[in-house]
Amino acid sequence: MAIQLLQNDVASMIAAGEVVERPASVVKELIENSLDAGANSLNIEINQSGLGSILVSDNGHGIPFTDTKLLFNRHATSKLVYAEDLQVITSMGFRGEALYSLGSVANVSVLTRNQVDNQGSYLEIAPNADRKQELRGASVGTTIIVRNLFETMPARRKFLKSPKAELSRIQTIIHTYALSHPNVRMTLKSEERNLFASPGTGILQDVASAVYGGTLTSPLINLNAQDNDEVHITGLIGPPGLHRGNRSHVSVFVNKRPIYSRSLLFAITEAFQGFLPVGRYPLAILFIDIKPSEIDVNVHPTKSEIRFRDESLVFRNLQRAVREALITEAPIPQFDMPPIQKPYSVGLQHNPHIINPRKPPDFTLFNIPSTVFDNKIAEQSHGSLDQFPDISVIGQILETYLIAEGIEEIYFVDQHAAHECVLFEKIMQSSDRRFTQSQGTLEPSVVNLSPTQSEMLESRLATFNQYGWVIEDFGKHSYLVRAVPALLKAKNPSVALIEFLDSLLADEKRGTWEEQIAATYACHSAIRAGTSLEIREMEELLILLKSTIQFHTCPHGRPTLIKIPKEQLDRNFLRR
Template identity: 40%
Template sequence: MIAAGEVIERPASVVKELVENALDAGATEISVEIRGGGVEQIRVADNGYGIPHDEVELAFQRFATSKLSDASDLDAIPTLGFRGEALPSIASVARLSVVTRHADDDSGTRLEITEGRIVDRQRQGASPGTAMTVRQLFRNVPARRKFLRTTATETSHIQNMVTRYALAYPEVRFALDTGNSSLLTPGSGSLREAIAAIHGLNVAENMLDISVVDERSGQSTVGGVISQPALSRANRGYMSFFVNRRWVQSRMLGYALEQAYHGFLKERRYPLAVVNITIDYDQVDVNVHPSKTEVRFRSGDRVFSAIQQAVRQTLTAHSPVPEIRRAGATHPAYSPASRQPSRYFWPIEPFQPSPAPNAERTGELIPNEQDAASPTSNGDGGFTHKETLPVLRVLGQVQSTYIAAEGPDGMYLIDQHAAHERVLFEQIKADAATSAPQSQSLLEPLTIELNPRQQELAHAHQHLFSSLGLLIEPFGGDVYILRGVPSILVEVDPVRAFIDMLDEMAQGGDVESWSDRAAYSLACHAAIRAGKVLTHGEMTALTRQLEQCQQPHTCPHGRPTIIHLSGSLLEREFGRR
């Protein structure tokens, strides 16, 4: 029932199995040394419980394990290892030596095994714990050794494996020595300190904590850290997922994280994340694949939703405004929370959260001086806008594209198209959610010819279009009639906007994104363009509307709406510092 076949595919597989055994043994310090990409030598030492003297040989028998008592234990597996296949599999394809001492034994035991046969066994002085040394991996399997990658590649796989478990167990001190490089984590229990040791201090400082707490148990079900939107990578290699602190590979979990970042990151950019899902052991099956990196959830949709909820709430609440640094800076910078303005930084309080009625119906930028002078009011007396966006004083327009504003610590530049697009997107979504779209009938209905894919979308999402204020109906064949459009499209070519919206929706791969893609396509068409000259009142109105958005820092496509030039940067550039 626990047999799964060969588990040693490459040197990283050996490191994984031995590190997992060390963690199961309660180790607080784990040392990994490799030479030749792990093919020449791998040594993993720990200070865990050790193996009792009379059970050392038994540990290398196939399917012998001390982590299960009977078959029913397979229904809820709390340990990383459980099959009893790793040690005999390693010993069968290499020369292996183990020195171990159980905490209750007076001395340790040394065992030498070559290609699965015990060649030496003796007592030896040793400290509590276990040290496994694997030499000449795949010495008797030349075909497998022939198809291993380069030393650098195999070393990279081992580094990735060790760093993942260093992130999953920040209370354990990990030391990795590859011969050319080394890694040392503090083992302090702080995830941020572990991240700093692995990815650098700048990355650790700009990560956001996530947490979802189960109301019934009071325990966190999703925890960890995620990167701020301005800190991203070009591949998915920096996203690590753990289930009960077991590192897993899961497309579902990765997709949930990427969807939560939708609108915060540009396309083909990916976040850094360390996400741990805590779940009852009987709700997840880890006995799926020999490598134990694939799992199956009994309620996968709940896990998916929990991750999205935790990530989205954190991003919405804490995403800061990206700050421009001097040329030569090698890392992104952010406006720290300590720079939040005081309540009376400006003599005039920010606008009320609800925009002017006319602006809400048409998307126009209509200033309302009465609202500008009205103080905000909420439970704690603070601002009603997002705390991560400071209150700004509009100064003017740059190149008829950017709004220049003064903030509590320097200058801010707002992309007028991206900002208006964000405002309209959230307005469209809010109207659709309340089933109160602002639609305007066309004096002369327009005919539209659609291709088969567009026809399928138009037919399948009739209700969605109605909720957005689009009145579309089939006319016959591939021709449809457009009878009404949202009021924000009154000055836009409605046929082109509708076609582009269908094309945008066609790029989506999931039902949940249809409405979002439709909404931000409409918002993009209706938003003011770069090059349009705005009055001071229009710029102020747009800035105030952006402050009231749930996610004011990026447009729906992920481009930034606002950037920050700090006061210290200006002082340096003008020679004042």
């Protein structure tokens, strides 16, 4: 086929396909126009999941009558004039393609009035039809109605999702812009049903409550961090006990523009490392304010991707801001007991797993001087002193969990996770020589590894030796173990190495290599579930946990302690 110019209507439909992918794309473009017009109130009405009609009305400054003749022209925009303006874009839109694209794939009507005009302007455009324009009475602001979307593009309609799925995408778009502009009131109706209302109070917590509703079971943590006037990061993050199975509750805005960035999402999830269980994701609403000249938003027609002049600077600042807020503010997870339907009748009997708190200790496991003890957990600690609860040990159950009493709550402590947390911090601070000392074996042990294990060991052999292993290559995927770390001396050397490598492989994507190996070391050295502890040892463990900087979880993300408030117990025992 010979090369030829595309017909105007074909070229328009192709261009529209880049901007208007589905009904949610229409809502996005129209909301951005309203925000750029200075609106503080938006009403969105949807019929047939957007394929029937989409109405967006606002109280912005409207379009002057003198500009309306260019309203549906391609590349006609009030946002910029010169190429240099692309370097300092502050508006949501700037391409001048939204209304032009909509006019190619739907019937579009616009009623708008600027405060300098006595009357409003009404315009109508449809594919393959003449433009209609007239004067009408109107309030200051703009109302745009899009009807019969993709009616001339049956192929595009065929590839849309179900009506319910398309409506869900529209709701997500509206939620996103409500979060990015908490000072703007937004409402959504579908088939005359009220689906959403953002209060427009300017308080982000209010909008978060409107968006996420009853899923916000805990107060959110405020975040405010600035770095030499270059990057300013604000927003809200969920406490460690509030997590999700995917990243759908993580929203990032750059200069109030919602963006998708794998790098920044990774920075946020890495900042939560150690606070969340493995495979879980946080709730975060984060705003990055940066000079417009430091970013390029002209990357994709949907404007959902941007480039940073110095992405590593933004990454570091974002990760540090989130991490510091968590360490400073994160509360202890609360366990909500399910309500008891009817009282239980149980007989009292001796339970060998509950240790008598008056039983005198006859040995110590953690080597802390006895002078630091009284019946309460000692106050000589650092780091998380202001956060750690004031608790007294009651005993141990199931040789796995410690029970402690607070002022108005009961705490359960996972002894393995707590000890693992303590050991991890000691290893990372290199404060204990035991973590790098070796214990020689009577005879070298030959270990045969899988190719994956072998590759892991070979690439980090020097680091292994720094942490107390003495390992030599002994042929293809085989190694001689001549010494093991002192704290692992009780284990079979071959078994210890294989377990160590498997743990590292399972945790390969979390943190730096040093953090991975320290976490594995801590896990394999910590006291295990099934280990009976004396009261003095329980007290020692809680003193050590209290002295850590981040006591909420072990390095693999499991919580170290949870609490049950007295009022929860009262409800379950029908006292209130």
